[in-house]
Amino acid sequence: MINKDSLTHHISQQFNAELEEVRSHLLAMGGLVEKQVNDAVTALIEADSGLAQQVREIDDQINQMETNIDEECLRILARRQPAASDLRLIISISKSVIDLERIGDEASKIAKRAIELSENGEAPRGYVEVRHIGDQVRKMVQEALDAFARFDADLALSVAQYDKTVDREYKTALRELVTYMMEDPRAIGRVLSIIWVLRSLERIGDHARNIAELVIYLVRGTDVRHMGLARMQEEVKGGKAE
Amino acid sequence: MINKDSLTHHISQQFNAELEEVRSHLLAMGGLVEKQVNDAVTALIEADSGLAQQVREIDDQINQMETNIDEECLRILARRQPAASDLRLIISISKSVIDLERIGDEASKIAKRAIELSENGEAPRGYVEVRHIGDQVRKMVQEALDAFARFDADLALSVAQYDKTVDREYKTALRELVTYMMEDPRAIGRVLSIIWVLRSLERIGDHARNIAELVIYLVRGTDVRHMGLARMQEEVKGGKAE
Numbered sequence: 336m337i338n339k340d341s342l343t344h345h346i347s348q349q350f351n352a353e354l355e356e357v358r359s360h361l362l363a364m365g366g367l368v369e370k371q372v373n374d375a376v377t378a379l380i381e382a383d384s385g386l387a388q389q390v391r392e393i394d395d396q397i398n399q400m401e402t403n404i405d406e407e408c409l410r411i412l413a414r415r416q417p418a419a420s421d422l423r424l425i426i427s428i429s430k431s432v433i434d435l436e437r438i439g440d441e442a443s444k445i446a447k448r449a450i451e452l453s454e455n456g457e458a459p460r461g462y463v464e465v466r467h468i469g470d471q472v473r474k475m476v477q478e479a480l481d482a483f484a485r486f487d488a489d490l491a492l493s494v495a496q497y498d499k500t501v502d503r504e505y506k507t508a509l510r511e512l513v514t515y516m517m518e519d520p521r522a523i524g525r526v527l528s529i530i531w532v533l534r535s536l537e538r539i540g541d542h543a544r545n546i547a548e549l550v551i552y553l554v555r556g557t558d559v560r561h562m563g564l565a566r567m568q569e570e571v572k573g574g575k576a577e
Numbered sequence: 578m579i580n581k582d583s584l585t586h587h588i589s590q591q592f593n594a595e596l597e598e599v600r601s602h603l604l605a606m607g608g609l610v611e612k613q614v615n616d617a618v619t620a621l622i623e624a625d626s627g628l629a630q631q632v633r634e635i636d637d638q639i640n641q642m643e644t645n646i647d648e649e650c651l652r653i654l655a656r657r658q659p660a661a662s663d664l665r666l667i668i669s670i671s672k673s674v675i676d677l678e679r680i681g682d683e684a685s686k687i688a689k690r691a692i693e694l695s696e697n698g699e700a701p702r703g704y705v706e707v708r709h710i711g712d713q714v715r716k717m718v719q720e721a722l723d724a725f726a727r728f729d730a731d732l733a734l735s736v737a738q739y740d741k742t743v744d745r746e747y748k749t750a751l752r753e754l755v756t757y758m759m760e761d762p763r764a765i766g767r768v769l770s771i772i773w774v775l776r777s778l779e780r781i782g783d784h785a786r787n788i789a790e791l792v793i794y795l796v797r798g799t800d801v802r803h804m805g806l807a808r809m810q811e812e813v814k815g816g817k818a819e
Contacts, residue, residue, distance in 0.1 A: 398803040405800065409668065416658040426651065426671075433675065513766060520762040524755060534776075558647065561640040 350415055354424060357407040358483075361428050361435075364400040365480040368435045368442070369473060371397070372539060375445035376469035379532060380462055384453040390446035397439040404432045420553075427553040431483065434542040434549075438476060441535040441542075448528045459522050460515050461529035464508035468536045471501050475543035482547060488554040492571045494547035496564055501540040508533055592657055596666060599649040600725075603670050603677075606642040607722040610677045610684070611715060613639070614781060617687035618711035621774060622704055626695040632688035639681040646674045662795075669795040673725065676784040676791075680718060683777040683784075690770045701764050702757050703771035706750035710778045713743050717785035724789060730796040734813045736789035738806055743782040750775055 371390055378387035408429040411417060417425055452458060475494050482491040512530055516523050551559045551571055559567045613632055620629035650671040653659060659667055694700060717736050724733040754772055758765050793801045793813055801809045 395803075402800055402803065409664065412654065412668075413660050413664055418655050422651065422655055426654075429668075430675070433672070513769060516758070516765050517762045520759045520765075523758050523762075523765075527755060558644055561637075561644065 371442035375442040379449035387446040387449035458525040479546040491547040491550035498544040505537040613684035617684040621691035629688040629691035700767040721788040733789040733792035740786040
């Protein structure tokens with residue numbers, strides 16, 4: 336099993352420093368993305384279009400972070416020719432960055448809906464669900480990043496497992512909102528805005544799960560995507576490692 | 578500028594063969610994914626739940642292809658330590674494969690809606706739009722893959738540009754369907770199924786655009802994501818290359 340120590344024992348101090356740096360850039364990007372999710376949900380619930388606008392502006396910064404981290408990964412691949420766990424680290428980082436960027440996109444879309452709703456008048460329903468599912472997925476993002484920071488496959492597993500709960504609650508919320516639309520068709524447009532927001536939140540959960548799966552790959556050396564939660568749990572709890 | 582020749586002039590014949598092979602696996606996966614999009618849309622329009630079921634079953638095969646290609650890329654990175662355009666090729670492949678897998682997911686979601694609608698009775702509207710936008714995004718996927726096969730940055734640029742058209746038509750279709758829902762609230766559930774399908778198609782367009790941007794990166798050496806279409810066009814038409 337790899338851990339922080341095995342990662343920081345290279346002959347080249349410079350190589351160590353580069354690996355640590357790109358990892359810390361990923362975590363910094365993750366922290367900002369997590370804040371974006373939080374701010375977007377708050378902007379929606381409090382009808383704060385100023386905050387929503389700010390979320391949309393910060394999205395550029397996140398995109399720039401993605402580009403920078405990609406370049407760092409490429410430079411390390413080209414110059415250092417990493418192998419084994421170092422290579423897995425670089426691969427995991429360069430894939431996680433894609434998910435983080437897309438979480439940022441979804442936060443930006445939520446902010447757009449917040450602006451819309453603050454202009455068109457608030458939706459008659461759905462705010463409780465947005466707050467609740469929003470908290471859940473923000474926590475998933477946070478824990479996926481913590482798992483990355485600490486090479487914690489168990490925490491990553493629990494993030495991946497939690498995604499099922501979010502999906503279930505998303506579906507329940509959706510059903511209720513559809514029923515409501517039928518009762519009050521005049522509100523369809525605004526309720527649909529809330530549905531898009533819930534959809535974005537559900538996707539944020541998917542992306543957090545992807546990152547968690549990459550952490551398991553990084554730590555255990557096994558590609559656990561598409562394998563189902565039961566087998567994933569076996570992989571993690573079984574403790575097989577390279 | 579790189580082209581097929583520069584890619585096939587390595588000292589090691591074996592290395593050439595490996596690069597060619599992983600590229601051909603990507604294109605094969607792309608071909609299957611494109612067929613999935615087509616079949617999913619057909620299943621929906623013709624209310625053919627057998628075909629829809631088939632699309633859902635084939636999704637596992639696509640996931641397996643993703644895993645295999647990922648492993649090939651990793652093996653090449655570890656053993657061959659590729660540089661310059663070879664490294665860009667491996668990076669582009671390993672990122673494109675993520676987009677292809679997600680296009681496959683969206684096709685599978687469309688197939689799920691097709692089954693739903695064949696059970697609950699068809700939607701009163703939206704099939705024309707699904708057919709139309711479905712054709713557009715299927716063509717985007719096909720051309721993005723052609724661009725990859727031929728290292729054709731111009732074709733890739735046109736795919737990226739076309740995404741704007743799809744987004745516009747998606748929004749128009751959405752507005753019409755929302756209006757329809759207000760007129761006939763009893764149809765909300767079924768119309769919403771069509772809206773989810775359109776949403777999936779729009780995302781397929783986004784993924785095709787991502788692949789196209791990776792082709793431009795591969796051929797021109799510039800990361801054109803997040804740069805906007807005008808600057809992207811300059812990059813491609815300007816002909817800067819490494």
